[in-house]
Amino acid sequence: MNKLSVVIITFNEEKNIERCLLSVKDIADEIIVVDSLSTDSTKSICQKYNVRFTEQPFLGYIEQKNFAASLAIFDLVLSLDADEALDETLANSIADVKINWDKDGYFMNRVTNYCGKWIRHGAWYPDKKLRLWNRTKGTWAGVNIHEWYQMTPGSTTGHLEGDILHFSYESIEAHVAQFNKFTSLSAIEMNKSGIKASMSKIYLNPLVNFFKGFFLRLGFLDGYYGTMICFFNAFATYTKYLKLRQLNKGLRI
Numbered sequence: 001m002n003k004l005s006v007v008i009i010t011f012n013e014e015k016n017i018e019r020c021l022l023s024v025k026d027i028a029d030e031i032i033v034v035d036s037l038s039t040d041s042t043k044s045i046c047q048k049y050n051v052r053f054t055e056q057p058f059l060g061y062i063e064q065k066n067f068a069a070s071l072a073i074f075d076l077v078l079s080l081d082a083d084e085a086l087d088e089t090l091a092n093s094i095a096d097v098k099i100n101w102d103k104d105g106y107f108m109n110r111v112t113n114y115c116g117k118w119i120r121h122g123a124w125y126p127d128k129k130l131r132l133w134n135r136t137k138g139t140w141a142g143v144n145i146h147e148w149y150q151m152t153p154g155s156t157t158g159h160l161e162g163d164i165l166h167f168s169y170e171s172i173e174a175h176v177a178q179f180n181k182f183t184s185l186s187a188i189e190m191n192k193s194g195i196k197a198s199m200s201k202i203y204l205n206p207l208v209n210f211f212k213g214f215f216l217r218l219g220f221l222d223g224y225y226g227t228m229i230c231f232f233n234a235f236a237t238y239t240k241y242l243k244l245r246q247l248n249k250g251l252r253i
Contacts, residue, residue, distance in 0.1 A: 002098045003029040005072035006080065009064050011036040013082035014045060016167060021049050023085035023165075024078070027095050034068040042082075062147045065140045076101065077135045079149070083167045084110070090162025094132065097160065104155040105133035110164040114225050115171060122219025122226055123212065123233055129164065130157065143189040145182055175232065183236055184253055187243035197245035205241065210234035 006028040010017055017033070024031065031051045035042060036058040046053045054071060058064055069077055078094065080086075086094070090108055097106060109126035112119050119125055130149045141150035151157065169175040213219045213230040220227055243253040 002076050002101050003074040004076045004078060004094070004098055005030050005032060005074045006078045007032045007034070007065075007068040007072060008080050008082055009034050009036070009061075009068055010038060010042050010046075010082045011058065012038045012040045013042050014038075014040040016083040017042055018045050018048075019085050019167070020080060020082050021046070021051065023087075023091065024080070025049065027086075027091055027098070028078070030073055032068060032071050034064060034071070036064070061144045062140045062142065065147065069135050069140070072135060075134050075136055076132070078132045080131065080164070081166075085165045085167070087163045087165055090160060090164065093160040093162050097132070097158075103158040104137040105130050105149070105151055105157045107157060107159045108132070108162065108164055110166050112166040112168045114169055114175075114229060117222070117225045119222050119226060119229060121221045122214070122217050122230055123209075124229060127166075128159075131164065132160070143193070145185045146189070172228075179232065179236055179239075183240040183243055186240045187247055187253060190240075190244050191247040195244065196248055197241040202238065202241040202245065206234040206238040209237045 004027060006024045008017070008020060008031070010033055021031065031049065033046050033051050033053050035053065035055050037055055043053060052071070056064065056067060059067060065079060069079065076098070093108075107128050107130050110129050112124050112127065130151070133149060133151065137155045138149055138151040140147050142148045169178070210230050210233070213233055214227065219230045222229070246253045
């Protein structure tokens with residue numbers, strides 16, 4: 001059987017980390033937590049489990065995840081965020097593929113819990129993620145907050161049954177707070193890349209975003225919260241481009 005390293009990055013995740021650890025403890029041959037100097041009880045919770053706990057000031061999402069993967073003893077790596085956990089079906093799928101590993105990496109779907117409701121339509125599902133891979137076959141890449149694991153050319157991938165359970169926002173207030181942070185980070189990264197915020201992008205892209213999520217991907221089937229997410233996603237697109245336009249002009253956001 002192949003050996004598996006599970007790697008998790010954390011910062012003040014006392015509400016989530018135990019659930020994450022419990023979901024992987026039966027399939028992991030080692031668990032690595034790289035913590036960005038948490039001030040809550042994240043460390044003490046991790047110490048209750050067989051975890052290799054490393055403290056590292058935050059380097060950026062891409063850099064922190066690559067650093068965490070570099071600490072793994074085994075080449076087969078499962079990468080999770082602290083607010084994620086494996087459902088039983090996915091845990092069993094990973095256990096099976098440890099015995100019959102025949103791809104370089106594996107995708108899996110992620111389902112998000114929003115204010116207590118599982119969101120199974122719209123832009124948020126199926127939120128396909130490449131999270132299980134041979135670390136010699138790729139690296140984290142992209143731009144921060146929009147990072148992905150980039151496999152080397154010629155690598156093979158498969159798809160596993162089951163879902164990553166993503167416990168995202170417990171309240172609207174939490175969503176709004178992160179919304180403001182992430183739209184700013186996105187605008188900054190886009191400005192660095194030389195992307196310009198035209199008026200058509202500011203006004204048309206949010207409408208297209210809403211139409212895709214609500215109608216084409218059936219976001220309305222998730223009811224009140226599904227509709228709210230479609231509106232939030234569209235408004236986030238609008239806000240991101242407004243902030244980008246400010247940065248394009250050399251102004252503060």
